[in-house]
Amino acid sequence: MKERAALREAAIAAVVLIAVLAIPFVHRSPAFEDFVIRLSAMALFATSLNLLIGNTGMVSFGHGMFYGLGAYVFGLTMQMTDLSLPVAALLAVLATTLAALCVGAICVRLGTDYFAFITLAVQMLFYSVIISWQSLTGGDQGLRGGIPRREIFGFELASQLHLYQFCAIVAALGLLALRHISASPFGQTLRMIRDNEYRASFLGVVLWRARLRAFTIAGAFAGLGGVLAALFVSGAYPELADWPNSGQAIFAVMLGGINSFLGPLLGAMILLALNDVVTRFTEYQGLVLGIVILVFALGLRRGVLDFLKLAWPGRSR
Amino acid sequence: MDLDALGACLTTSACVVNQTTSGLIVGMLLFLVAAGVTLIFGVLKIVNFAHGTFYMLGGYVAYTVLGATNSYALAVLLGAIAMALFGALFERALISRVYGSNVLMQLLICYAVVLIFDDLVKIVWGPEFHAMGMPPAFQVPPLFIAGGVVPPFYAVLIGIAALIAIVLGLGLSMTRLGKTVRAAAINPQMVSALGVNTTLLFAIVFAIGGGLAGLAGALAAPVRSLSPGMGFSILIESFIVTVIGGMGSIAGALVSALLIGLVRGFGTIGFPKFTDGMIYIVMIAILLLRPQGLFGRQS
Numbered sequence A: 001m002k003e004r005a006a007l008r009e010a011a012i013a014a015v016v017l018i019a020v021l022a023i024p025f026v027h028r029s030p031a032f033e034d035f036v037i038r039l040s041a042m043a044l045f046a047t048s049l050n051l052l053i054g055n056t057g058m059v060s061f062g063h064g065m066f067y068g069l070g071a072y073v074f075g076l077t078m079q080m081t082d083l084s085l086p087v088a089a090l091l092a093v094l095a096t097t098l099a100a101l102c103v104g105a106i107c108v109r110l111g112t113d114y115f116a117f118i119t120l121a122v123q124m125l126f127y128s129v130i131i132s133w134q135s136l137t138g139g140d141q142g143l144r145g146g147i148p149r150r151e152i153f154g155f156e157l158a159s160q161l162h163l164y165q166f167c168a169i170v171a172a173l174g175l176l177a178l179r180h181i182s183a184s185p186f187g188q189t190l191r192m193i194r195d196n197e198y199r200a201s202f203l204g205v206v207l208w209r210a211r212l213r214a215f216t217i218a219g220a221f222a223g224l225g226g227v228l229a230a231l232f233v234s235g236a237y238p239e240l241a242d243w244p245n246s247g248q249a250i251f252a253v254m255l256g257g258i259n260s261f262l263g264p265l266l267g268a269m270i271l272l273a274l275n276d277v278v279t280r281f282t283e284y285q286g287l288v289l290g291i292v293i294l295v296f297a298l299g300l301r302r303g304v305l306d307f308l309k310l311a312w313p314g315r316s317r
Numbered sequence B: 001m002d003l004d005a006l007g008a009c010l011t012t013s014a015c016v017v018n019q020t021t022s023g024l025i026v027g028m029l030l031f032l033v034a035a036g037v038t039l040i041f042g043v044l045k046i047v048n049f050a051h052g053t054f055y056m057l058g059g060y061v062a063y064t065v066l067g068a069t070n071s072y073a074l075a076v077l078l079g080a081i082a083m084a085l086f087g088a089l090f091e092r093a094l095i096s097r098v099y100g101s102n103v104l105m106q107l108l109i110c111y112a113v114v115l116i117f118d119d120l121v122k123i124v125w126g127p128e129f130h131a132m133g134m135p136p137a138f139q140v141p142p143l144f145i146a147g148g149v150v151p152p153f154y155a156v157l158i159g160i161a162a163l164i165a166i167v168l169g170l171g172l173s174m175t176r177l178g179k180t181v182r183a184a185a186i187n188p189q190m191v192s193a194l195g196v197n198t199t200l201l202f203a204i205v206f207a208i209g210g211g212l213a214g215l216a217g218a219l220a221a222p223v224r225s226l227s228p229g230m231g232f233s234i235l236i237e238s239f240i241v242t243v244i245g246g247m248g249s250i251a252g253a254l255v256s257a258l259l260i261g262l263v264r265g266f267g268t269i270g271f272p273k274f275t276d277g278m279i280y281i282v283m284i285a286i287l288l289l290r291p292q293g294l295f296g297r298q299s
Helices: A002-026 A029-054 A064-080 A085-107 A112-132 A162-183 A185-195 A196-201 A208-235 A245-256 A263-281 A285-300 A304-311 B003-011 B014-045 B049-070 B074-094 B102-125 B152-174 B174-187 B188-193 B198-220 B231-245 B250-270 B273-291
Strands: B143-145 B149-150
Touching: A002 A029, A002 A162, A029 A085, A029 A162, A029 A208, A029 A263, A029 A285, A029 B149, A064 A085, A064 A112, A064 A185, A064 A245, A064 B231, A085 A112, A085 B273, A112 B049, A112 B231, A112 B273, A162 A185, A162 A208, A185 A208, A185 B188, A196 A208, A196 A263, A208 A245, A245 A263, A245 A285, A245 A304, A245 B102, A263 A285, A263 A304, A285 A304, B003 B014, B003 B250, B014 B049, B014 B149, B014 B152, B014 B174, B014 B198, B014 B231, B014 B250, B049 B143, B049 B198, B074 B198, B102 B231, B149 B152, B152 B174, B152 B250, B174 B188, B188 B198, B188 B273, B198 B250, B231 B273, B250 B273
Parallel strands: none
Antiparallel strands: B143 B149
């Protein structure tokens, strides 16, 4: 039964991925391709955050740190060495995993409010290090000079089409892996901790260890998202690790729905699309975005997918 | 890092006086904002992410009033009163609707308000920086204290903030309203069951918080420039102050605001690029060693 569910999800992901990959062959639209590239980075970022928020009940305000770290490690490795792109990406993910493990080891034992604040503080510390370590990171100018987009497996990443395909594939694989994790017994354990940590503890779950594991995994996938973001902007900027960016991810998660796996993906889509559409019509995008968020928050009181799930409870999962 | 410069500064009285005053200014303004944050959290258990917006609007209201009436006292007063009303309205119209629901919903609403008002400020006052300038009454020669230069406005600003701190502390411990507020912080249901109108009380708490932030914004306007989004950095710092001092503790907010102010004041000399970093390190250390903050109650 479990096997079949996993297979079905893989099949759905494959169909969606093929559809997304097929679109440019029917109709080329640079704006749409840009959108998908940015979405793939953001989707990994937001979905990995939801492993903490929705699954484990840990509200991290500092998730942007790992996104930014992934981007910087990847960018720096590509600029300073001749390593191939997958190796650099792997290094970046490894570095974020390690960083998440260290940060998590400090943070996960604290209570909810303090956890939120300490993750924020660690992220801001990281941000100040980026700003002040000018010789390495370029300070507030960011990592400039471009990232050499070396060819991998026949993908010429300097071409937008290939970057689009590469990002879509990486994001699909990443999301599938996250889905697998959240459906696994480990994912169930996380949800049990969220619902009642005392019961979980009595059943023999070592709370801090499970939380630390979730934190580390989430950090790793955020780092992967950061790699895609670095590829898109061809550099790395301190803003990636600043707190408005963490805020964006939280809002993507909230808008889409924290109790649905695809919620953050939908939320990221809504946020990005809103930004794109609104900037075309007005310079006051904050005003429009704010009103939309208010309508969502006061009207639905939960994310879109969570709302739909409540409205049509038939297919609960 | 420039520890020599810091050492040289610490041994000259002029430099110590200068940096201490600028540190106290930062700290006192921060205290006014953080006092509201900590009060609102203490009573309502809400982390008010829109608090920086109150600060920003207070500054802009004061700027406009000063332009219209040329009276700085009136500008400060109206800035504070306007934000007190705004705070109560914000609580009634938006925050009160999500009391029972997810904490993140409250966060989302606050974020929406921040976005909306940053843009409204851009529409009304323009996206550029505004400098309010020193009010005419304070355009007098500075005071010289032990070789340091202290503009009289700084002294007045520190005095007002210190007065507010005293009034707030005494008000919370002595008055009926203060006692009710403290009781509601511990057990709002019981307070409500005893016949206190908690709906009104919550609105009042938001009004006090908003008024303090508005006051801080109005007081800060002559020494800092006004810009949309200015609430953002003070918000983060007031959170740091709240966490270091202990969430819900006014005395803690005062001590940690002054601490941060002084770290900033002397940090600009010793480690100009890493002052923020130092503050975050202090915050992390405090959270690890004493998660409830310096003055927080053990929960």
